[in-house]
Structure formats: C-alpha cells, structure tokens
Amino acid sequence: MPSTTAAARLLASLARAAQHVPDAATTITEVVASCPRTLLPVAVDVARGGHGPIDDAVAAAVPEATLDHDDLRAWATRIPMSTSALPRTALAIARRLRDSAPDAAARASAAAELANRLDGVGAWTDAVDAAEESVRLHRELDSSGSGLAHSLEVLGGRLAKAGRKDDAVAAAEEAVALYRELGRDAVGPGLALALKSLGVRLAKAGRRAEAVAAAEESVHLYRKLARTDPDAHTSGLALALTKLANRLDEVGRQTESLDAAKEAVGLHRDMMRTDPDAHTRGLAEALDVLGNLMGALGRRADAVPLMAEAITLYRDLAEGEPEAFRSSLAHALSLQGNNLSAIGHAIEALDTVREAERAYRDLTAARPEESPCLAHTLVTLAIVLGPERHEEALTALEEAIRLHESWPERQHDSHPSNHAIAVGYLAAVLDRTGRRTEALALAEKAVRMWRELAEAVPARYSRGLALALHEFGHSLAAVGAKDDELAALRESVRLYEEADRRLPDVVTEELYSARRHLLRIEPAP
Template sequence: MSAPQQNITSTAGFAYGAIGADIHVFGDGTPLYVLQRWQPAPEADAEWLRELPSRMLNARYALVEFTGREAELAQLRQWRTTGPRLAVRWLHGPGGAGKSRLAAQFAAEAQQDGWLAVVAVHGPGSVLPPPGSQDLRTEGHRGLVLIVDYADRWPLSHLTWLLSNALLHRPELPVRVLLLARSADGWPAVRAALANYQAGTSGQALEPLPATGERRAEMFGAARDGFADRYGLPDGSAIAPPASLDDPDMGLTLGLHMAALVAVDAYSRGKPPPGDMAGLTIYLLDREHLHWANLYNDGTSRTGPGAEHYATPPATMGRAVFAAALTGAVNRAAGSAVLDRVGLGERRDGILDDHRRCYPSLGGDDSTVLEPLYPDRLAEDFLALTTTGHTADYPAQHWAAGMAATVLAHVAPARPVTFLAEAARRWPHLGPASLFPVLRRDPRIAVDAGSAALTALASIPDVDMAVLEAVASRLPTPERPHIDLDVGAVAVLRKITPHLVATRDDPRENARALSMLAVRLAYVGEDHEALDVATEALRHWRAFAGDRAEALPDLAAALSGVAARLDSLGRPAEALPYVDEAVERYRTLLAVLPNLPAHLYAGTFGNLLIRQAVIMARLDRLDEALNRAQEALALFRRDPARYAAQEASATETIAYIHRMAGRSDQSAEESSHSEAQLRELARTDPARYLPALANLLVSRSEDLDRRRDHAGSLAAAEEAVALYRPLVRANPGLYRSQFADALRVAGKRAAAAGRLPEAVTACEEAVAEARKLTGPARDEQAGRSCYQLALAQNQMSDHLSALRWAEESAAHFRSLVERQPANLPDLALSLGYAAKIRHDRGLEPAKALAAAREAAEIFHWLSQRDEQMYGMYARTCAGLVTQIEGSLQTGVRRT
C-alpha cells in the first residue's frame, strides 16, 4: 500500500494540513486552531538554561520528575479508561498549580498505552506552530486524548468548532478531551455546548497542596534535584528550602519549583536565597536584568548563531520585555508596530533581534518576535513590579503605566487585559495604577477583550466597582445570545449586580439590572440560577410598578421572563400563570392609554401573545392558543413593513396550532402564506431569515403531505435539511433540535416515496442529532426520530431493530408527558407500534399485551375529548388488545 499523499497550499502566509481530522479556518484562510501530535519534552542545553534560570520553570522542558500530584493523575487515568466513548473534562486551578505538567504526564501515559495524544493550539492572536502537515489518523490506536491549554481563553464558538472536529467522532473510538483553565467560570457554557455531542462531562479542580504531610517536601526535593542536575551539582540534598513550605504560596507547584530553583541558583553562586514568595520572584527577575546587562557589556550573544553583536541597553530591554509580556509572541510586522507605539522605534529591528536572542521562539520560528517571559505568572508579576505603587524591593518604572495604556489602545486587548487583571489579583496596586484608569477612559476595551478578560477583571478582589459598572454598561444588549461574550458578561454582571442592588435605592434600575443578569445566565445554560434571578427581578418590578401605568410594560416583560425560564426548564404549567398575568398587564395598559400609538407596544405585546399561545398549545389548550396567536397576527398586520418577520412567525404559530388540532387544510393555508413571506425576507436578508425559512419548511412538508402533494412534501423537507446543515455547523446549540426534526421529516417523506435506504439513513442521523440535545427538547426530538426510524426499519423487514427503536421512542415520550401532556398521543403511538411488532413476530406476548393495553387506555381517554381525531386510534389499539389476548388464550405463535 502506498503512503498517503497530501498537497498543501499556503493561505494567508500559513500552510497547514491534517490527515484524519478537519481543518477549520476563517474566511481569510487563517486556521481557527492547529492540531498537533503531542511530543515529549525537548532536550535543552544546560548552559543555555542557566543563563536565565526562569527558563527552567517552563513546563514544556519538564526538568522536574513528575511527583506530588499522583492522586490527581490517578483520577485522570481512571477517567481515561472508564465511562462513555466521548468524555470531556475541565481541569482548572490558579496559575502555577501544575496543570500543564499534569496534562503532559497524562498525555505521556496515554501514548505509552497505545492512545494517540494530540494538542490543540488556538489560532487567532497566537503565533502558530511551524507550518506543515500532521498525520492524525487513529487507526491502530486504542483511543484519542486531546489536550487544550488555556481553554478559558478560547472563544466559546471556537471551542465548539474544535469539539465538532471529525477526529473526535470516530465510531467506537474512545476519546478524552482535557481542557485546561485557571477557573471554572467558563465551564457551564462549554458543558451546555457539549450536551449537543452526548459527551460525558466532568470538572476537576487542582486544589492547593496540603500544608501538612510530606507532599510539599517531596515535591520540593524532586524539583531541587532536577535543577541541581542542570547546575552540575552532584548532590543537592544539602540545599534547604529558602522559605517555609507551610506558606500558602507553597501550595502551588510553581511556588515549590521557584523555591527550589532559587535555592539551587543561590547555592551555586554562594549567596543566601530570599525567604518569601515576593523575594523569590524578585530574585528571578534580577537574574533577567543581570543577563541583559551581561549581554550588553559583552557586546555579543553567546547563544545566538555566530555570536552576533548585541547592542540593546538593559533599561531598553526591560521596556521590550514589558511590552512582550503584554502582547505575547507576534510576527515581526506586529512587533515592529508595537515598538513604534511605545517609543522604541528608533532601533526597533535591533531591539527585536536582541530580544529574540534572550527569548527565542518556543516553536523555533525565526519570524516570531516578542516571546514573553515564562511561566505566565512570572510575566504577570513582572508587569506588576515594574509598575509604580508597590512597596517591594524592586525598581518600579515611571513609564510602565503609560506603556500599558498605549499597548491596550493599539493591540488586540484580550491578552493584556487578562494578564493585567490576573496580576492585579495578587498585586493590589496594579489595578488603580494601570488597568482601571485605562478602562475608566474607555471601558469598551474590556468588552473587546472578550470573555476570559472580563472574567479575570471581575475576579479582582478589590476591583473598582465604578469601572466595572462602566464596563457593564458597554456590554451589547442581550436581545440574542452572544456565544463568545456571554460567559464574561455573566461574570461581570454577577459581581456588579448585587453591589448595585445593595447600594442603589432605585427599584426600577435594580429590577433592570437583575433582569439583564437573568437573561445572560439563561444564555450560558445556568437555567436554575436564571430563574432565581428573574424571580427576584420580578419582585423589584412589582415593588416599583404599583399603579404606575408607565411601569406596566416592564412588569409584563419581567413576568414573561419568569415564564420563559420556567418553560425552558420544561415546566409550562408553572409558566402559564406568569405569561397570563403579563398579557393582562398589557391589556390594562391599553385600557388606561387607549390612544397609545401601535408602534410603541405592538411588537412587544404581539410577541408576548405568541409566547402565551405556544405555552397553551403545549398544555393542549388549543382553542385558547389559536385565539392568542390570531390576536398577535392582527397586531403585526397593522404595520407590515415593521413587523414582517413577526407576522410570519405568528402565521406559522397558527399553522402549528391547526396542525396539532388535526386541521390540515387550515394549517397548509397558513404555512403557505408564511412561506411566501419568509422567502421574500430571506432574499434580502438571508443571515437573519434563512433559519426561520428552514424551520417553516419542516412544517410545510407535513402540511403538503396531508394534502397528498408527496413530491412537494419531500422537496420541502430536503430543502430544510440543506438549509440547516451549515446553520448547525455554525451554531449547534441553537439549531440542533430543528435540524433533527428536519432529518426526521425528510426520512418520513423518503419512506413514503419508497426510498427506504434513504429514509433509514436520514432517520438514523436524526436520532444521533436528537440524542445530543438536553432537557425536554431531547426527549421530544429523540422520541419522534426513534419512532420514524422504527417505521422505516420495519418496512425494510429489520423487525428487531424496529422494535428497539419503538421502545426507545416510548421511553422518551414517557419521561416527557408529565411536563408536556400534549405528547400523550406520541407515547400511545410508540407503545402501540411496539406492541404490534411484538405480536406480529411472536415476541414476548405478555409485554406486547401490556403495551397495547396502555396505548388503548390513552387513546380511549383522548377520544372522549376529540372523537374525530383519536377515535380511530382508540379502536385500532383496542382491536390489537383483543388479538393479543386471543393469541395468548389459543397459544398461537406468529413467525
């Protein structure tokens, strides 16, 4: 067999290929992320390491034998070898806790056990690994481990794309995705997105090392011996810890490693080491300054090729290192622009070259400049100590705050805001001296920095609340989810909202703040907390509203918000009283102000009526639901130009209610009108209206089938599937349920056309997509998809598979009907079909009889309410019961 070949084309200056995995890129060809096979730690020259001792703290070199986190490693080992096929874990702990080293050991063990270990490097804002191709084929491997560092700094949409990669979705291949992060703040939203992949999810915190016991001493000893070996010291056992290992800072792996490194370096130089964490940090930074001075005084680089001339004064190099800590590694053009901005443009090329000699690219790419200090915590401490306002024995610089402000104003702010905020958590002077003044002048910088930066900002213990309030005021209005900002927005609003409510005697503004937080919480999947906050917001709105007519719209919106949260939790019966009250509040407003212009209330009130109609329909109150939807439609038609989209939504809601009531002609008429409206809207604004058109086409397919237009029905379903495919790839959380429904209907229509293999394929995909959902939507879509797959399999004479799918369908509907009684007919159909298959094939007749009797009882009860719709089903199931009972009595067995 010939070796695989791949042709790679450079796009946007970067060439990258992957065998066995997807590649996701932006429109300009820049990769969203790069996947690479995990590699063990590279060998590093001991003399080069000793030049700058901080190099030894970089986890990528793994100079210290893994020790001290064996219990945590055992947890990861058990997670890898047990559980579902796909599992994702969020491993979180503060900077320096040892996440990267633990992940490296985990990957090494997995690789030794025959697993393929892969790392993902985020693309935007990062210097990517050297171009090339990666062979990521999984054949011959027992499983796959994917390591994602800095996961909390990835935009959620980018993580979602990564998690959709085909590499992770090989049938029967165990996959473990380990996401490394500093905090757990981003995990709920990621976990909610993962629900779409039916993945096992878990979080694991790296707790501080216990102060008692031998773990800290053991870890210090291992680090000391590893560093002593690089210093050529045959026996480091005589080197004592420079500080008490019981100190809280020694609860971090990095703290112990810093203590060991400083102790060894000071011992080798015949100097006493400092005795506290700040002193250890300053010692290492002093060694950086000494290295810059030695190079400048020598005039050569002992580490660069050919010992090129080195001409950057130490003070200038300090400014470049400060800039690099803020920007991170960048390409040369970007680095030149940064030095121009901060006043180092006169010798920028020489400075960049000299800086790269001190801090070469980790990837070995000569085009990369401004590689920052490592580890990150040391870079953060350098930023803080260089900025005026602390009392530590380290020379602060007058230019530092101004340089930080300049960098924040002219580069992508995600890294600098995050690093300054993380440093400000340990160095209280840094916020007031540097970060807060910049954000006070332009709070949008924090918003532009993204979720990770907002989360870090909100986590500063003594954050300036006025600054945080200004940042909150610049958040985009939450009219719809903002997948890459909502997590950070929630962190900010969680911090600022209680403060505002406690310090501000304004129930209206407090209610608005709580309502805003409730909506944001719902967007990140915190449904229960969102309900609690929405309920508190409603309490404030009630306190404010009283008899004020002008407050009624806001009070109605708050009532609707509580209803929406309850409905999203699958509790429509509890939601209905709230939405009923909201509608009545609006009616009171219109009675008080009969001359109120329609454009001031029609859209809001109409949407409220639609919500009421949908909840009523779910509770099987179809006549009332139809009245509300028709009332909303009448409001929207008063101003068709303004409310064209809402009119189409109302029309489709009416069609949906007619469909549930079995009135196919009326449903078809309404959906036809809605389709024409949406096609026109989608023609002018496809991004906004194509999703609505796709949703409508699914319903339209059902209506056309009822009118015996089978060709038109199949075409509508297939068009809906085609429209949904790119939508679900872009936002699976938003469109997964509709996509599953479209696939199910397409399968149903294909089966009716006699295209059974296509029908089975479509229904199998529908089931797979539906199983990735959560909550009531999962049961409803999976129940319907399984039922349709059972029909198709039975038509293809695969009766045992058909029985399995019919019984799974019944299980889904059984868990749903308590919350949504409107699905009782679906449960009865699934039970009846499972009973029929068992009876026809002579399989466990007692089970067949039990299922048939339950289906008959349900349909009998339903037929008493609507004989025309359910009478035939009741009689059919009753007849099936009689047949099975007769078979049991006579001992007849079908084959």
C-alpha cells in the first residue's frame, strides 16, 4: 500500500488525466475501491484541491466499499454541504450513512443529510422524501430537540423547491419554535440557520415584513457566533447576509440591501481564497444579488462585471450539476441581458437573453413552476429587441402575459411586479405601433396592478407606479383625453419626487422626463 503522500500524487495525476482520458476515471474508481478506508479521504482532498473533475469516479467506489457507519460519518464531514467538487460523492456517502444507520435516531439524522445532498444535485422530489422520513422518524422517537428542529428546517427548504410553499412555511415556523424552546445557548447556529430559512419561506409566501424580521435576527445571531468562532460561522453569516439583502430589497430598503450584499460578497471572496470548493456557490449567489441591486438602482455599468462573474461561476457549477444550477444560470443571464442593453451593448444583450430564454424553455418543459421566470425573461427579450423589432417584441410579450395569467397567483407571489411589468411594456409597444385603443386599456390595467402593489409596499413599488402613470399619460394623450393625461402626469411626478428624496440620483432621469411631459400640458396659471 503506497503512503498517503504517494497516493495523493497518484490520484492527482489521474485526476488531471481524467479530463482528457476517460479510462483514467475508471482507474480512480478501482484505486479508491481497493483500499477505501485510506484512499477515500485522500481522493476527497485531491478533488477539493481542484486537481480535476473526479466526482463521479470517486462516487462510483462508495457503494461497494467496505466501510462502517463511523467511517462514513467521518468522511461525510470532510465534504462541505455547498461542495461544487464532490456533490455525487457526498450523495453516495449520505445514502450509505442512512442505509447503514444502527438505530432509528441515527437513521433520522442521516436522512436529513441525505435530503440536503439530494438537493445539491437537483433531485428535489427524492430530497422531499428523505426529509419527510427524517421528520417522521424524529416524531416516532418522540423527539422535541434540535434533531427534529434541524430536520424540519431541512424539510422546509425541500418542500419549497417542490412548490409546496404553505407546507414549507409551516415546517420552517415549527423549526424556529422548537429552537426557541430549547434556548439559544443550547442550539448553537441552529436557530440562526432556521431563521434564515424561515425568512426565505415567508418571502416566497408574500409575508415580507415577517421575512425581513427573521432575516435580520438570523444575521444578528450569526454575527455573535462569528465573533466567537469566525472559522466555524463566517460562512453562515455571509449566506445570511445574502438572504437579508434580498429581503430588504423586497420591502424597498435598497440602501441597506446594497450594504448587506456588498458585505456578503466581501466575506465570500475572503473565504474563496482558502476553500473555493465550499464557497463558489455562495459567492455566485451573492454576486447575483449585488449585481441585481446595482442594476435596479440604475448602476448598470457597475452591475455588468458583477453579473459576468456570477455567470462564470454558475456555468462552472451547472457543468457539474445542471439540474441544480441551470435555473440560477438562466436567471443571471436574463438580468445581464437587461444590463447590457441599458449600456448600449445591443448584440451581446440579445445573445445573452436568448440563451436565458432557451434555458428557461428547457426547464419549464420539465418543471412548469419555472413558467413565471420564463415569462419575465420574455419581457426582458422584448425590451432588448427594441422598437425596431416590435413584431417580435409583441410576440414575446403576449406569450409572457399568457404565462403569467395561466399560472396560479400564489406561485408567483415572490415576484409580484413581473406581471405588471409585462402588461405595461406591452401597452407601450402597442402604442408605438398605432394600436392605441388596446394600448390605453393595457396601460390602465398596468396602473391598477402597480397601484395595488404600491399600496402594500410603497417604498418598493411606488417607482413602478410612477412609470406606469407616465406611460398611461402617453396613451391618454394619443386619444385626446387631456384632463386624464394631466391627472396621471401630476401623480407620476409626485411619486417620482418622493422616490428621488428616498433614493437620490436613482430616478433623476425618469423624474425629469415626467416633469417635461407635465410642463408641456400644464395649463398656464
């Protein structure tokens, strides 16, 4: 048996060769299987060190390897939950852990880990089954401790991926309640993690104020933990900050949201230097959020390099696990297309959005719950196509609206403005093509939709209402309804002025445009 150092050199050489010679992967499987107790941890370190894509080869050695439960448990902990190098190996170990569990309590714990590992490869239906098994076993054991709480937190996330939003919220709320009963000193990072997950579940259910409160508490707890043990908890803090940035943005607290996203990106960059395998996914998500915020605040030139970096990372992740990351890649591509169009890179923008559209069409064929995302990408496509290609834009917008209207309302509560954006932009395109009666009806509908949103969350949606009113004013002018046009423009300017006080320089151009329109039609004193 070669020494550990020699084995590491051999496996590293085979890993590099496996990128070009398929037989090398088979040799890796045989080598690891020959002495798994010694060579499996070596192979894990080689893969995580970036020597080559050997995940499938190592995973193939696990099912028949002579390993006991304690061995498997020790090696499972060597692979981070967010691994990008070894998701299949981690899954194979998790399956063995559950199947070799010596008792119901151990099987309950292993089933929760299996659920997370299945999620890591995009096997969401199987992940729900494993998480439900974990919760069921804990309940049968009459467990009310951190084991049940953790399993419920895992189940909430898996149910959300399966589209069962109400059940996901219930599981997440029960997890938080159990952790609170145990007391903060007894649960370590468990309550912080459960609160982070609860924030996401509540946001998807449209309960945004509660979602912000949960996310803020999660970040507060992780900060305390990270001060005490930064090596153990900085990663949790960075992930919680990314979620907090999203939650703050959803209620219109953009400045605080931007600060949280910047901090998350900074922390992930620091951790990537020492362990890229564990933090690639986290950095991609943080960059995605920060780039999205920059774009929404009009800082498109700043957003483009951030989104480009996120896209590069998502491509690498999706190459290894397409089921887990294709949706994230498509989302980032769609946002980037909008950014590129705004700074005048028309050809690159169109190519980028077309790629996002193709990806979402493939995803929607298998998972209809992706339909709202496809719809929003089609709106982006219409914007990128511009006024010169209005027939193609009309086709894209009409399909987008059909998708929004055919999808159950509760399924896109987390993106409530997307339908309003589609209706408003279709009205603008119809107005440009001379179909003024249809444009007027749709512009009025868009105003109603934005008004409902703005009444619920003024800081987040009043800017959208201002734009819709301005576009409605154009449609009213086209049919000679001067009094209604004047009323729409006055309200639009007022809302823009309020937004400008809250976010200086962000809506300046939109405000000036609305003011110029109003000055043209305002009666002389």
